[in-house]
Amino acid sequence: MKIYRSKKNGFTLIELLVVISIIGVLISVSFVGFAQARKASRDSKRRADLEQIRSALEIYRNDCKTYPSFLAQGGTLMGAETLCQGNVYMQQIPQDPLGSGYNYSYNRTGPNSYVLCSFLETGGGGDVSGCGSCGSGVSCKNKVVNP
Numbered sequence: 001m002k003i004y005r006s007k008k009n010g011f012t013l014i015e016l017l018v019v020i021s022i023i024g025v026l027i028s029v030s031f032v033g034f035a036q037a038r039k040a041s042r043d044s045k046r047r048a049d050l051e052q053i054r055s056a057l058e059i060y061r062n063d064c065k066t067y068p069s070f071l072a073q074g075g076t077l078m079g080a081e082t083l084c085q086g087n088v089y090m091q092q093i094p095q096d097p098l099g100s101g102y103n104y105s106y107n108r109t110g111p112n113s114y115v116l117c118s119f120l121e122t123g124g125g126g127d128v129s130g131c132g133s134c135g136s137g138v139s140c141k142n143k144v145v146n147p
């Protein structure tokens with residue numbers, strides 16, 4: 001019995017093109033999924049930052065009997081009122097994960113009320129009236145108010 005072997009030692013051009021195109025499709029699909037996961041992660045960070053700021057604002061109000069007139073992102077939240085002057089309520093106010101051009105919007109609407117907002121990349125959180133701009137020509141989509 002004679003066994004015939006092909007003298008072909010490699011892959012054909014068509015086989016290589018098929019494999020390369022399949023790998024390309026898989027990579028492009030994974031990049032799209034990865035980009036969405038990164039956006040969702042940044043949005044989660046924004047929500048957590050707003051809750052952290054809200055908590056510090058409530059402690060500030062409890063001590064100072066009013067909310068601060070402004071927040072400097074990246075700065076320190078310190079007591080400016082006579083009752084709480086010099087107290088540190090937050091070492092560093094968080095900044096948006098995308099960096100410069102985006103910010104958290106804080107508006108004190110009265111001695112006992114405020115609106116704190118952020119931009120979201122993956123959707124909105126309902127009514128965001130009173131927020132203003134969150135930087136770089138984008139509108140805010142997430143709002144936290146005093147309880």
